[in-house]
Amino acid sequence: MATQMMRNALAGVSIHGISKSFDSAPILNGISLDIRDGEFLTLLGPSGCGKSTLLRIIAGLEQQDCGTIEVAGVKVDRLRPKQRDVAMVFQSYALYPHMTVSENMALPLKMRRLSAWQRLPVIGALLPKTCAVSAEIKTEVVRTAKALGIDHLLAHKPGQLSGGQRQRVAVGRAMVRHPAVFLMDEPLSNLDAKLRVQMRGEIKELHRRLGVTFIYVTHDQTEAMTMSDRIAVMLNGQLAQVASPRQIYACPADRRVAELIGSPKINLLEATARSEGLLTVAGSALAVDNKLDSGSSVTLGIRPESLQPAEWAGLNTLTGRLRYVEHVGADLFAHVDVPGSSEPLVARLPVELASNFQSDQIVHLQIRREQVLLFSADGRRVSEGDARVTPLRSYAQ
Amino acid sequence: MTLPMKILAGAVRHAILLTTGSLVLAPFVWMVSLSLKPPAELFSSSFTLLPQHWFAVENYARALTEAPLPRYMLNGVIVCAAILLLQIMICAPAAYALAKVRFAGRQVMFGFVLIGLLIPHQVLALPLFILCYGLGIFNTYAALIFPFVVSPFGIFLFRQFFMSIPDDIVHAARLDGLSELSIVWRIMLPMSLPAVLAFSIVSVVSHWNDLFWPLLVVRSQEFMPPSLGIVTFANAEAGNDYGPLMAGATVVVAPLVISFLAAQRWFIEGLTAGSIK
Amino acid sequence: MKAQQASVVDRRSRVETGFAETLAGYTLAGPALVLIFALFILPGAAVLAIATTDWHLGAKTLSFVGAANFTSLFADRVFRAALFNTAVYVLMVVPSTLVLGLSLALLIESGKSLRAFYRAVHFLPFMTSLAAMAIVWEALLHPTIGLVNQVFGLIGLPTANWLRSEATVLPILAIIGTWQSLGLALVLFLAGLKAIPQDLYDAADIDGADGVLDRLRVVTLPSLAPVSLFVLIVVTLRAFAAFDIVQILTRGGPGDASVMLLYALYRESFEYLTTGYGAAIAVIFLVIVIALAMLQTRVVNSRTSRS
Numbered sequence A: 001m002a003t004q005m006m007r008n009a010l011a012g013v014s015i016h017g018i019s020k021s022f023d024s025a026p027i028l029n030g031i032s033l034d035i036r037d038g039e040f041l042t043l044l045g046p047s048g049c050g051k052s053t054l055l056r057i058i059a060g061l062e063q064q065d066c067g068t069i070e071v072a073g074v075k076v077d078r079l080r081p082k083q084r085d086v087a088m089v090f091q092s093y094a095l096y097p098h099m100t101v102s103e104n105m106a107l108p109l110k111m112r113r114l115s116a117w118q119r120l121p122v123i124g125a126l127l128p129k130t131c132a133v134s135a136e137i138k139t140e141v142v143r144t145a146k147a148l149g150i151d152h153l154l155a156h157k158p159g160q161l162s163g164g165q166r167q168r169v170a171v172g173r174a175m176v177r178h179p180a181v182f183l184m185d186e187p188l189s190n191l192d193a194k195l196r197v198q199m200r201g202e203i204k205e206l207h208r209r210l211g212v213t214f215i216y217v218t219h220d221q222t223e224a225m226t227m228s229d230r231i232a233v234m235l236n237g238q239l240a241q242v243a244s245p246r247q248i249y250a251c252p253a254d255r256r257v258a259e260l261i262g263s264p265k266i267n268l269l270e271a272t273a274r275s276e277g278l279l280t281v282a283g284s285a286l287a288v289d290n291k292l293d294s295g296s297s298v299t300l301g302i303r304p305e306s307l308q309p310a311e312w313a314g315l316n317t318l319t320g321r322l323r324y325v326e327h328v329g330a331d332l333f334a335h336v337d338v339p340g341s342s343e344p345l346v347a348r349l350p351v352e353l354a355s356n357f358q359s360d361q362i363v364h365l366q367i368r369r370e371q372v373l374l375f376s377a378d379g380r381r382v383s384e385g386d387a388r389v390t391p392l393r394s395y396a397q
Numbered sequence B: 001m002t003l004p005m006k007i008l009a010g011a012v013r014h015a016i017l018l019t020t021g022s023l024v025l026a027p028f029v030w031m032v033s034l035s036l037k038p039p040a041e042l043f044s045s046s047f048t049l050l051p052q053h054w055f056a057v058e059n060y061a062r063a064l065t066e067a068p069l070p071r072y073m074l075n076g077v078i079v080c081a082a083i084l085l086l087q088i089m090i091c092a093p094a095a096y097a098l099a100k101v102r103f104a105g106r107q108v109m110f111g112f113v114l115i116g117l118l119i120p121h122q123v124l125a126l127p128l129f130i131l132c133y134g135l136g137i138f139n140t141y142a143a144l145i146f147p148f149v150v151s152p153f154g155i156f157l158f159r160q161f162f163m164s165i166p167d168d169i170v171h172a173a174r175l176d177g178l179s180e181l182s183i184v185w186r187i188m189l190p191m192s193l194p195a196v197l198a199f200s201i202v203s204v205v206s207h208w209n210d211l212f213w214p215l216l217v218v219r220s221q222e223f224m225p226p227s228l229g230i231v232t233f234a235n236a237e238a239g240n241d242y243g244p245l246m247a248g249a250t251v252v253v254a255p256l257v258i259s260f261l262a263a264q265r266w267f268i269e270g271l272t273a274g275s276i277k
Numbered sequence C: 001m002k003a004q005q006a007s008v009v010d011r012r013s014r015v016e017t018g019f020a021e022t023l024a025g026y027t028l029a030g031p032a033l034v035l036i037f038a039l040f041i042l043p044g045a046a047v048l049a050i051a052t053t054d055w056h057l058g059a060k061t062l063s064f065v066g067a068a069n070f071t072s073l074f075a076d077r078v079f080r081a082a083l084f085n086t087a088v089y090v091l092m093v094v095p096s097t098l099v100l101g102l103s104l105a106l107l108i109e110s111g112k113s114l115r116a117f118y119r120a121v122h123f124l125p126f127m128t129s130l131a132a133m134a135i136v137w138e139a140l141l142h143p144t145i146g147l148v149n150q151v152f153g154l155i156g157l158p159t160a161n162w163l164r165s166e167a168t169v170l171p172i173l174a175i176i177g178t179w180q181s182l183g184l185a186l187v188l189f190l191a192g193l194k195a196i197p198q199d200l201y202d203a204a205d206i207d208g209a210d211g212v213l214d215r216l217r218v219v220t221l222p223s224l225a226p227v228s229l230f231v232l233i234v235v236t237l238r239a240f241a242a243f244d245i246v247q248i249l250t251r252g253g254p255g256d257a258s259v260m261l262l263y264a265l266y267r268e269s270f271e272y273l274t275t276g277y278g279a280a281i282a283v284i285f286l287v288i289v290i291a292l293a294m295l296q297t298r299v300v301n302s303r304t305s306r307s
């Protein structure tokens, strides 16, 4: 009951300087992050970067080497998992296969509301209040199940359920005890594509309805972009950037973040600063706002949608040989070999242009008035402001 | 292979297997057959499976009254049940700790389990005998039970099973508020029922059938388990009065044979796993 | 300064929770650990210690005699007989169990009908009380009214007092031992046969090895090699531990013709009360078992490294 009272307090999560090594291999490296009450925060990063480890540390299932965790302003480092008022949905769902759905969902409530004696098989039922509390638990389980549309499955065992149904039961088990914080570790990665899209919406809706803090782990950028209030990008055990999905996409803090977000991947080209505001890239000249030292080399990041076909070569236009085009329904992806880059440049083009392109022909791609990103040699983005490509007046008119 | 060849091969297969099968079963058949016959028929050189005069009631009655056969059976049940219960209560938490809890000294402890697994019980008989004497439990149920309350094989088998249960399940249980011990009882053991069943069969079969240890520590019939009991009965029946003796042997063997026929697959898997330790 | 304080606190809390996990580990495993120590490790050490003394069971005094027990053991006619008899017994039981077990497994697996029935029939002796069945065997082998002599007399084969004759006693015990272990070997071989992938047979078919014997030679037997080594060791271990049949049927007799290791151990320790001597036998038995177990580990390791 005490934990439920705490719900009224602001249940944000503060992570402070968390580090963790396994067998002297550092996995987490001084992670600090403040998650606001009611926020949907996504931890995004490639597999093996330590996302699950961080989540388990927040839950108290793993012990950090150093650093502290606060939930609702209370230090929880010394609290056992069950005392932390957090619930977790696991990638594998971790449902107990020998219990029915209703037993699975009732277990966290039973463990909290019934004493050890009351939980005993036969003796427990004879003790006072056991029946009343059990009935109360039952009602709550049914109510939660109804809310998730799984009330008809309560008598089934997990083995008899489909992937999507299991997923809902796992959410139900977490939901039933009204935790202050939901932790979700890649909860959708075991579902097929269609169901994943549907569950994405349902989880987002659940977050809106419950209004509690969600910490959601995924390596899927689409999930991160569509669901989150903020995304924390994790790379090699560190937070590379914490920002809203829009910001992460438009202003990635460094080259790795830019590469992680966006599909197809951002095009990266090596460029050399020639003089004030002018770059040479792939044999073409490019005008930028940034003041770069002459002769310094930078990496130019161009999103596929920042390229558009041009009639002729010129300033801010890249020229190359078309390898092939890919149709993906609404768009056309042109893969173009440009000088000085082993990987082809990918441009997202309108489908109507499909008939204009044949393999091996020379194409000109103009860098549009969208953001172009500049990264210095150490991978960080150059300058705080956007590195805009200066529009060619003649072409713009 | 042509069809006649196939039929011939099948016939040969059945002929051989029926022959070896009846040879293997011959002692059982002979046991039951003798247990039905009156003494006079035992000596007749014309052997028949079924008696001319049924003497089953007399033989079984004598077996059950002259020797305390029901007592032996009850002892067997008490001893086997106590051993199995204690073994599971002691081995399952240990196996869980070895499989899922990270603590200093875990490897060393598993090493001790492996050493225990390696040592045959007969080698330890002497010090255990002295131990039982020292504890004053010589010639009691406790002497029959105590040396077996921990089974390295049980720990090993349960650990194997528990390790195959995903960590996430344990984590979920911890978050759900289960204590470590309730994780063992409520989650790990129910999820490892095949292992529990296999281990139970190994344990019960080996202690029901054990002769070596009871022979050392039990002197009075009051505490004798079935195997020792039937041997004592045989020694007391010095003559050739095979009828009641075979009736006794049948009674001792019957419970396991019946269970075996009822749960063949489990017996075979369990005992095979048990001998592969 | 503040950061330093924080890290001190953190380290303390980490030690505490690490301690909590260690505590949980030892609470859960503690009873088993203590009991394994009390019932396996310490008695094992005690056997080694007693084997170097001249202790008689129940005696108040004992003295250290070093390896004297072992030297006199190997000079002892009875112990040498026990060692020899056990070796002969093992050499009879193990090959016959393996050959019969493998042949029967192949035979059972070669057809579809009555598989479970045949498996059950042959497995039955493995799980019944050998003590009770030994009494039945005694009746079967009874010189006058036993089934064996009756049948042999009927069909004109020589009859004998099987368990009282030096020439026949060990072979008879070996037959009983084989009868008991056969089911185990059979079941292990059946499992091995099941594990052979059908692909191998298909490949052999395509390569032209499609006769029964060819398939056996090219696919089945080579695939069974690891299982066979395994069965070999399990059955050998069981054969070395033969006790019940000696105790019930022969008590080592006639003469010392059927004294075996465990029976000698039992007699020296608990009947003659020459405990130090008995412990020395236990040590030798342990050495044999450990040698076999090490062989088994190597077999298992080589098998897992191969697959």
Ligand SMILES: Nc1ncnc2c1ncn2[C@@H]1O[C@H](COP(=O)(O)OP(=O)(O)O)[C@@H](O)[C@H]1O
Pocket: A022, A023, A027, A045, A046, A047, A048, A049, A050, A051, A052, A053, A054
């Ligand atoms: N209990 C553990 N023992 C040793 N290494 C571990 C353990 N848990 C995780 N790791 C290692 O830590 C790294 C990060 O794992 P994880 O947090 O699961 O990554 P993610 O969830 O981002 O894919 C991996 O390389 C993994 O091998």
Ligand SMILES: [Mg+2]
Pocket: A048, A051, A052, A053, A185, A186
């Ligand atoms: Mg993960």
